[in-house]
Every structure is written in C-alpha cells, then in structure tokens.
Amino acid sequence: MKRFWVSVVLACSAPVSAIAAEGERVEVRGEIIDTWCYYSGVMGGPDAVVGTAHHTCALWCSAGGIPVGLLGEDGAVYMVLKIEADDASASGDTQLRLASHEVTADGMLYRRDGLNYLVVEEVVTDHGITNLSHDIYGPVPGFAIPEPAE
Amino acid sequence: MTRIAMTTAALCLGLPAAAQEFSDGSEAKTWNLAAETPARFEATVVDMLCELTGDCAEDCGGGKRQLGLLRSVDGVLVYPNKNNQPAFTGAALDLAPYCGAEVEVDGLMIEDPELGATNIYLVQKIREVGASEWVTANSWTKKWAEAHPDAEGKGPWFRRDPRVQGMIGESGYLGLGLEADEAFIEEWF
DSSP, X not given: OHHHHHHHHHHHTSOHHHHSOOXXXXXXXXXXXXXXXXXHOXXXXXXXXXXXXXXXXXXXXXXXXXXXXEEXXXXXXXXXXXXXXXXXXXXXXXXXXXXXXXXEEEEEEEEETTEEEEEEEEEEEEEEOOOOTHHHHOSSSGGGSOXXXX | OHHHHHHHHHHHHTTTSOGGGGGTTOOOOOOXXXXXXXXXXXXXXXXXXXXXXSOOOGGGGTXXXXXXXXXXXTOOEEEXXXXXXXXXXXXXXXXXXXXXOEEEEEEEEEEETTTTEEEEEEEEEEEETTOSSOEESOXXXXXXXXXXXXXXXXXXXXXXXXXXXXXXXHHOSSXXXXXXXHHHHHHHO
C-alpha cells in the first residue's frame, strides 16, 4: 500500500509540461466567433450568436479583448491564440478584421484540459461572411444596431 | 494494473475536485448564466501561447495576449474569457499585472458539455496569494479611456471605439456592406 501512494505522489509531481499534448498540424474551416457569447449563452442560443446577426457584437467582443475562436465545421470550437504573425490574441487587429468571417486556416492544434487551442500559421482562404443569420434572428443583441432617428 | 492506473490518473487529475469543490468560500455574484458555477481557487497567471507552445513574450504580452490561470491544486489550465464588467470586455488587461504571479481568484466557471465549454472562467476578483485586499476585475474600460482620450461621441466605449467605428463604417453592422445594412434597417425598424 505504501508503494502505491509513493507511486501516486511521484506521478502527480511530474511537470505538467511533461504530460501536455503535443501540437498537431491541422487545416480547419469555420467561422471566427466571439467565444464568451457562444459558451455562456448570455445573448441566447449558439445559433443566434454567430454570423451576421451577431457581427456587431463580435466586433465589440474582439476589440474588447474577449478570446476569439474558430467554430469548425465539425462543431468544435478552436480557441485562436495567434493568426499568422499577429500574436495579439486580446484585442488584436487581425482577429478584429476577421470577425464573423468564414476562413480556412492551416496551423497547429493543441489540446489541453478539454479545450482546443489553435495557432493559425496561414489563413489559406478568407471566404468572407457567409452565415446570414440576421434573416432569422435580427440583430443580437437587439441594441447592436441603433434605431434610426425619426 | 488498469485499476491502479485509473485511480492514479483520477487522483492526479483531481477528477473528484470538480467545479463544485471550488465553490467553497466563493463570494462570486451570479450573472444568471445557465452553466455558471461559483469558483474560487489559487493559480499562477500564465501567457496562454507560451504555456501551450513555448512561444513566450515579455510580461506575458502586456495585455495583448490572452492569459490563463494554471490552477495550483490540480495543474488544470483555466481560460478566463471575461472580466467582471458587463461591457463586452475580456480579462487579459486585468490579469496582466499579475503575469507569473501566484494569485487567488474568485468568479464564475462555465461548464457546458453540449457546447464543449469547460474550464472557461469569468474572473470577478483577484489578489496575490497572501494579500488581504481583493482587486475587482473591472479595469478594462478605464484603460481603454486612457488609451483613447480623443474618442468622439457619447455612450459606452463600444460605440466610440475608433477601430469598431471604422469596421462598421466600412462594412456595416451586419458586415455585408452599407447597402445591405440600409435595406435591412429599413425593413427591421
């Protein structure tokens, strides 16, 4: 029994980096999203906080330093930590310019504690904004577009 | 042997130490989010890109890079997506002064298996381990105001931010161009 607990202590004291997953090369296609609104549900369900309906809010959140993610065609969210040479993952210009865009990205994927992290080495294709969700949801949140003056 | 390995893994990963355990002693205020759980814990503030890839920056990027919380008790990397302001603001600027430091944080953990949300955090309060006073994680808008003394117009920062204004001025609120905006606004309002 003593030997078991010694093994546990030794195993647990191994450096975290020693058990971290290695990166793998991937190509992912999906939409650059605002992760907080998507994960928290603060603005509504997941389909309402993507695409054109949520574009203005996606700009606000990206400029405000909320992490952006790439919502892949597989339904998984890839938290974006760098896009090409721009490592400004909090309020950076490159991620702001790509808000709501569908992109095909080539890069390195790291998995850690249940989340996917993506270091984009190249935006292979910028498909533009393709999810016309405003047709269904209108602006999300409703005040994203100021009501025109009479 | 398999059972021993699984038990060891469970002990190492702190599997029983799920979100519920971290709610002990938390004074976090609810945001009425379906997947929120109060969570207070000690952690080291790390540069996410550095922690995951070895690509490190001085001062963790000084608020330009996303920062993480490497939880002391189990080594789990928690990702703070949000600070304590209801203003579309992240947590990196609030955490940046603590780069590399051991801190205690209090806030809300988001766990939503259907969306793949796990270890996502809203940080409400921070203090260095051993410090008595908490610091509320609400510095973003003040720092934005200091960086944009000439921002014109009235209202909250997100209505006056020059980059956001530039993007909307160029491609509209929907991102599809000004003509598409005009048609939609006429129909919607």
